[in-house]
Amino acid sequence: MTETSITAPYYRQNEPQPGEPEKWWRFFTFSTDHKVIGIQYIVTAFVFFLVGGFLAMVMRGELITPEADLVDRTVYNALFTMHGTIMLFMWTFPVLNGLANYLVPLQIGARDMAFPRLNAVAFWMVPVFGTILMASFLVPGGPSQSGWWAYPPVSLQNPTGNLINGQFLWILAVALSGISSIMGAVNIVTTIIRMRAPGMTFFKMPVFCWTVAAAQTIQLFGLPALTAGAVMLLFDLTVGTSFFDPATGGDPVLYQHFFWFYSHPAVYVIILPVFGVFSELFPVYARKPLFGYKFVAVSSFVITGLSAIVWVHHMFASGTPSWMRMLFMATTMTISVPTGVKIFAWVATVWGGKIRLTTPMLFALGGLVNFLFAGITGIMLAAVPFDIHVNNTYFVVGHFHYVIYGAAVMGIYAAIYHWFPKMTGHMYYEGLGKLHFVLTFIGVNLNFLPMHPLGLQGMPRRVASYDPEFAYWNVIASIGAFLLGVSVLPFLLNMISSWILGDEAPANPWRAIGLEWLVASPPPHENFAEIPTVVSEPYGYGKSEPLIAQQMASTELASELS
Amino acid sequence: MSSVNLDQNLNTAATVHAADHHEEGEHRLVGFIIFLLSESVIFFSFFVGYIVYKTTTADWLPAGVEGLEVREPLINTIVLVSSSFVIYFAERYLKKENLWGFRALWLLTMAMGSFFLYGQAVEWASLSFGFTDGLYGGTFYLLTGFHGLHVLTGVLMMAVMLGRSFIPGNYEDGEVGVIATSLFWHFVDVIWIILFILIYVWQ
Amino acid sequence: MKVRVILRLLLLAAIMTPISIWVGQQAYHWMPEPASEEALLVDNLFSFLTTLGTFIFLGVAGTLLYSVLFQRAAKYDEGDGPPIEGNLTLEIVWTAIPLVLVVWIAGYSYKIYDQMGILGPMEHVHMMGEAIAAPLDAERPTEPEPIEVRARQWVWEFYYPEAGVTSTELHLPNHTRAKLTMTSEDVLHGFYVPAFRVKQDVIPGRQVDFEFTPIREGIYRLRDSEYSGTYFAAMQANVVVESTDAYRQWLNQAAAQAPQPGLNPSYAEYQVRVENRDSRPGWKTVTPAPTPMVNFPGSPDLPVPRP
């Protein structure tokens, strides 16, 4: 063999792997295997994605006409509140935790996470707080209707007068989600610090692990601030303290600081692992090493650092003094520097390569272009005078759906397709995958591009009705949204049918470099029979160098035998 | 092909496992430290909130409240801070494998922690304002209450460790639980010092 | 070799620059006709941002597209691309370029902000108590007192202290600096007139001062921009900018009128629900504030937006 780094040393095709549990019901147990937990996370999160998406479909149905006609206003307000909350706390965070859970131990050469049981507990909290949040549809007064920011005093108004109301359950669910995420973050960061295989120095670690570490660091310093704010809000709501209630001397703007101090960095919790996915995929499908690996890796932590000092850009119109506006405008804009480093590195990676447009590659490329667009509108938003015009309009909604759906969700799809053979041992259907891509890419742009002109013309967000002048673009957006709704069908069909019927996957179908590709598909119970000793950087495409010491030994052996 | 050494690998798997076990304790400690760092941000947020409220609120003290009595809390503070030293020596005894010395000082620390909690309860009972009495009452009870919860947790953790010390051979290899508990106790202490300065000294 | 690369880049820039400038000019038409001094400045900034953004987007996306179109692996080509791992000069250059761009964008935004002369609202925000205690501004006694903007769930009310007029339609004299003091009785609201490009949250328990200068006569839409609960979407009002004479005349006329119920679409809609004339299921809502009695309710018709 010439391409030493991509041949599997422990693995003989078609031979049963030792200790491999093949029972489907293990996915419904309190398993401590990081691979089972990873898949549990991904599937659970996807169910919630469907629920959140379904709510969005109803919202777009309401918005297809100017009047508030399809649903009652209270219902519409509950819909976007729950849509935002579900999508962020129960879809993106859990699904990315799932990917990290599945991939990080494999990529760093560990048998499992540092704390397998804590891992399982953190996962099982997801269905618990998911149920709590869903239950709020059933309580009198309905779910929270204060938006996913839950700004007081609106979030403190409680027309039913009940103690157990939608807002109460909302705070409870978000707090539990925070606890679960902190557990996950402690676990993942410890795993990356402590469990790397011999020879796997930080600068031999795949970028995905770097970005996951950077993202989870944000959870560690950010979530506690949100928790603090949530605790105070809960006391205001239930026992009548006066932290945020202006009627009794409280300060509603302080809540906004608590909230955004976490929730701005949270968007990088979402996008950083997706950057990691891009960094893994472009080298494989362009068959070139990642350009400027160290720059790309380190820039993740630069983003982590900067993300902690930009939160006020969500509050430019909240009564923020000039010096603060200007300061946070400057810090916000600097984020484009480390992000630009990554973008340019990916373009340079793809440039001059031997590109294969498989489904994961298509999703990654599409996601990159959408991200570029969204990043540029992000910089526009950071410019205070302009933001004052479009703040709280559909321009912002357009900006963040481009990042969150256009880049993050598409990046997550790319990851799922790319690692699907590894996770399930089956190949997915390429044709359905491409159909899924085409529908998604068109859907995203049809749905979210029209939101920009709407915002520029002054349509506020969070409205169930609007002036007729906005109808034109809203119809287009709604059609795009329904297309996006349809786009999940080929995906679901693909995943379910190929998991059951798909061709058996070899250990390394993409001829990719990485420890996870050196073990069978799906990997055996404890991943590695022998912990590998890593000797090279992770993206040696075209270099024919061994990735791990065991391969050196085996190539030597092979050449001796021949 | 490269799969020649498959069988060998399977044999070594068992030995690698044993080595893994030894490292697990250290993982726990690293994980615990990461957790504490994260936890400290909650307190930090509350502190920031307190400072903001205190510096911007016009009528900071509720009507009829003069301020806080410092004498008893000061005694409380001294007890809590000295317990940090006691727990340090308890740990030293454990390292020297003097189990009874460890247990004695460990129990003393627990007693000092409980004394602190008792003192706090007495103080709360004597105050003329409640949780819902404006921002002053709110932040006071929030901060002291949240900290008190941590003291209680610390005492309970110590109780568990004390119990475990009676399992024969349990502490022969050193005990991460003890180190972690003592770290936690120092953490709770440092937080209290900041809290004391913010609430009682800066009036 | 080097020269060829540079020439190619220059050619690319030469193609992209006019396109970007053209798109940047288009950007002026993507927003409502500017009707305030501030709007003109914001539109310049937006055009600048669009120009630069288009350039960056075309550059990066164009390069990617070229790769995807022309650098595909041949069907049975299992080989690898050239193992280029990086290039330090290049990496430093593309760290530096965004940095320079950012300084440029931030500098320009700052300049615009400065020209708009919006003192940060905080400089104008007083706690309620202070505002009352503050001594009257003795230096400029001729200045008209600011118009009071009162926001409540879910209706806007405007009060003109000199004439003692209340209204649910905001009238402003053209080419005169509009001065508002805004208060909210319940939750956060936001004062937003898209045609003016100005927006400011109204915070309960505080008094927020706000200024801008309308420059075009016409009828515009004032929208609540900070989500405030059930009937948030209906919390809108008309803004009439008219000549100083017409404004004076309106003020005098309005002062002569007896108080009558103002415009309050959200309350009307709430009544429909209370009387069970709305069959759609919904949840309990905060009761809207009662309709204010005003001298001048204004016109319920929507302004016709100009293309």
Ligand code: HEA
């Ligand atoms: C994954 C999610 C994600 C990501 C990655 C981002 C990325 C960015 N966001 Fe976004 N944002 C959100 C999710 C996200 N955002 C959400 C959810 C909201 C709204 C929440 C709510 O209100 O409900 C929001 C809102 C939001 C606002 C508030 C608007 C308002 O409410 O008025 C602002 C303002 O500054 C902003 C800015 C930015 C910036 C500057 C970036 C930057 O990180 C972008 C950097 C990237 C690039 C710039 C492109 C690549 C760089 C180059 C090619 C280099 C050269 C480029 C230049 C020099 C310009 N965002």
Ligand code: HEA
């Ligand atoms: C990860 C984050 C995420 C994602 C993926 C999405 C996805 C979508 N969002 Fe998102 N959205 C947010 C996060 C997200 N959103 C946030 C944070 C807010 C702010 C909330 C707030 O203001 O408080 C928001 C607000 C928001 C608004 C503004 C509401 C308002 O201000 O009034 C709109 C309006 O169009 C919208 C639309 C959509 C649409 C059409 C999709 C589509 O892409 C969805 C596509 C749909 C599917 C993929 C599922 C298809 C399912 C079916 C067809 C049925 C199957 C059903 C079952 C099995 C139950 N969203």
Ligand code: CUA
């Ligand atoms: Cu009215 Cu917000």
Ligand SMILES: [Cu+2]
């Ligand atoms: Cu942000």
